[in-house]
Amino acid sequence: MKPQNSIIYRGPSQIDGSPIVVVAITKSSNSKTGNMVQTYILCDNGLDPMLNNKLGNDYSICGNCKHRGEAQDIDAPGKHAKGRTCYVALFQGVLNVWKQVQKNAYPTAQGHEAIAKLGAGRMVRVGTYGDGAAAPNYIWDSLLSEADGHTAYSHQDDLAGVDVDAGRYMISADTLTQAVQAWKDSKRTFRVINDVEEVVKGSEVLCPASKEAGRRATCDTCKLCAGASIKAKSIAIVLH
Numbered sequence: 001m002k003p004q005n006s007i008i009y010r011g012p013s014q015i016d017g018s019p020i021v022v023v024a025i026t027k028s029s030n031s032k033t034g035n036m037v038q039t040y041i042l043c044d045n046g047l048d049p050m051l052n053n054k055l056g057n058d059y060s061i062c063g064n065c066k067h068r069g070e071a072q073d074i075d076a077p078g079k080h081a082k083g084r085t086c087y088v089a090l091f092q093g094v095l096n097v098w099k100q101v102q103k104n105a106y107p108t109a110q111g112h113e114a115i116a117k118l119g120a121g122r123m124v125r126v127g128t129y130g131d132g133a134a135a136p137n138y139i140w141d142s143l144l145s146e147a148d149g150h151t152a153y154s155h156q157d158d159l160a161g162v163d164v165d166a167g168r169y170m171i172s173a174d175t176l177t178q179a180v181q182a183w184k185d186s187k188r189t190f191r192v193i194n195d196v197e198e199v200v201k202g203s204e205v206l207c208p209a210s211k212e213a214g215r216r217a218t219c220d221t222c223k224l225c226a227g228a229s230i231k232a233k234s235i236a237i238v239l240h
Contacts, residue, residue: 003118006109009139018060019044022135023097024118032209034220036123040097041130049090049098050079061130065155094129115142123220126152133164151225153190168227189234199236207237
């Protein structure tokens with residue numbers, strides 16, 4: 001029996017204690033990542049993802065990521081936070097997963113073995129939407145325990161009280177200064193740049209799945225974005 005889409009965590013955010021839910025989707029048609037297990041980390045307060053972003057409630061799942069934008073009053077124009085620059089389109093896959101959660105359409109995978117089975121023999125994307133650091137480490141320990149590999153990124157490396165495992169996560173660096181500091185601490189980074197000329201030779205390589213690198217791999221075949229668990233250069237990608 002094939003593993004089915006399942007809730008793998010429902011409880012307090014490790015960022016601010018607000019209720020969140022984490023869903024593992026076992027099949028994906030994403031052309032950049034390939035057919036990885038996708039994981040959605042959502043606010044679990046009954047409000048849709050766009051409204052949670054607009055009101056700033058997504059702090060519980062995205063923490064201090066600047067790409068969330070600036071929170072607005074509910075009656076402010078627009079459906080999103082002001083100046084949101086996150087590449088994830090909330091009205092597509094994120095909204096669809098949220099709607100299924102509201103319908104109680106997903107079973108709950110309870111315990112290590114059930115969660116491990118969802119990732120067994122697969123590549124897993126930690127945080128298709130949301131920051132993996134919002135969920136307890138033991139959830140990801142289970143999901144990745146029998147996986148072929150994973151990708152994971154976190155903006156919470158400098159957020160007090162949040163445990164970001166540098167062996168698991170690429171540190172999302174918004175500036176070169178942030179990246180250099182992470183490299184000094186033996187951490188690997190994922191950095192968005194404006195031009196390929198900004199890649200720091202010797203420390204970074206261009207994302208192999210990007211247009212600029214010729215899309216010579218997908219995330220599930222590349223496997224470079226696995227934090228310091230592997231010995232490799234950091235990754236940079238041109239803004240898209």
